[in-house]
Amino acid sequence: MQTPETPQCDLCKTPLRQGHTAWHFICRQCGLEKTTLIPQINEIQTINETQRAQALQNLRTHNFATLLSWLGQQCANQRPAGQRPTLLEVGCAHGWFLQQAQANYAAQGIEADHAMAQQTQAKGMAVRSGLFPHILKADERFDLIVFNDVLEHIPHVSSVLQHCHQHLNPGGYVVINAPDSEGIFYRLSKWLTYLGLDASFKRMWQWGLPSPHLYYFNTATLKKIAAANHFSMHSAMPLPSITLDGLIERIQYTGNHSKIKSWIIFYLIKTFLPWLQAAKPDIRVWLLKKE
Numbered sequence: 001m002q003t004p005e006t007p008q009c010d011l012c013k014t015p016l017r018q019g020h021t022a023w024h025f026i027c028r029q030c031g032l033e034k035t036t037l038i039p040q041i042n043e044i045q046t047i048n049e050t051q052r053a054q055a056l057q058n059l060r061t062h063n064f065a066t067l068l069s070w071l072g073q074q075c076a077n078q079r080p081a082g083q084r085p086t087l088l089e090v091g092c093a094h095g096w097f098l099q100q101a102q103a104n105y106a107a108q109g110i111e112a113d114h115a116m117a118q119q120t121q122a123k124g125m126a127v128r129s130g131l132f133p134h135i136l137k138a139d140e141r142f143d144l145i146v147f148n149d150v151l152e153h154i155p156h157v158s159s160v161l162q163h164c165h166q167h168l169n170p171g172g173y174v175v176i177n178a179p180d181s182e183g184i185f186y187r188l189s190k191w192l193t194y195l196g197l198d199a200s201f202k203r204m205w206q207w208g209l210p211s212p213h214l215y216y217f218n219t220a221t222l223k224k225i226a227a228a229n230h231f232s233m234h235s236a237m238p239l240p241s242i243t244l245d246g247l248i249e250r251i252q253y254t255g256n257h258s259k260i261k262s263w264i265i266f267y268l269i270k271t272f273l274p275w276l277q278a279a280k281p282d283i284r285v286w287l288l289k290k291e
């Protein structure tokens with residue numbers, strides 16, 4: 001699941017320093033975090049999709065509604081009156097975001113997992129099965145390109161943003177909904193590695209899953225990646241990474257814990273939830289504007 005060589009920073013083009021595990025690296029200059037884990041999407045299927053869907057749907061649906069309402073306030077609609085802006089979601093999975101976005105956008109999606117793409121097409125959504133940007137025609141343009149928990153899974157982030165620039169209309173936006181390396185859970189998981197406990201750090205990177213995280217971003221690193229690819233950081237907004245609704249299913253799905261241990265974790269999180277929600281959030285949405 002890993003390659004031996006030391007990777008380079010996508011931005012600074014300098015060798016990265018070893019991070020918290022053998023497969024984790026950090027740039028000394030810009031702080032970008034990167035891994036040598038290799039995605040194996042469509043090759044290994046270890047995820048029970050039904051269980052995964054149940055575990056995440058409540059939180060995602062709620063966060064997508066918050067995100068769409070925020071985008072409505074932040075993004076100028078340059079279309080003539082009555083026309084909806086065009087939106088492309090890369091890695092649309094079950095189509096939950098597209099479904100909610102359809103009210104205000106001419107929304108379509110791309111999904112790399114062929115079986116998932118077929119399922120979402122069957123629900124009547126405009127989804128193409130393939131990889132971004134290869135599946136797009138060279139002259140296709142959108143007003144928004146959205147990555148919901150996707151950008152951190154795709155290799156060569158700078159090149160992905162270059163392709164976004166090419167496929168956006170003037171003044172268009174890239175929406176990046178992703179884990180934030182400044183988040184409290186991520187920082188806790190890093191501290192635990194110093195005690196020899198790397199299970200939660202591995203889970204944060206989705207180690208061992210078909211499509212692990214290849215990057216961990218934050219506002220500072222994304223500002224640099226944006227500037228290097230002719231985007232500006234327009235705005236950013238935190239999203240809750242944890243709610244009690246659906247939490248027990250998430251714990252049972254992600255941890256392989258016994259029933260008793262799952263409920264102990266649930267009650268511990270419930271007790272500390274107000275403190276956790278007041279700390280730095282683990283999910284953030286960054287809005288980049290095409291320059």
Ligand SMILES: [Zn+2]
Nearest residue numbers: 009012027030
């Ligand atoms: Zn760097």
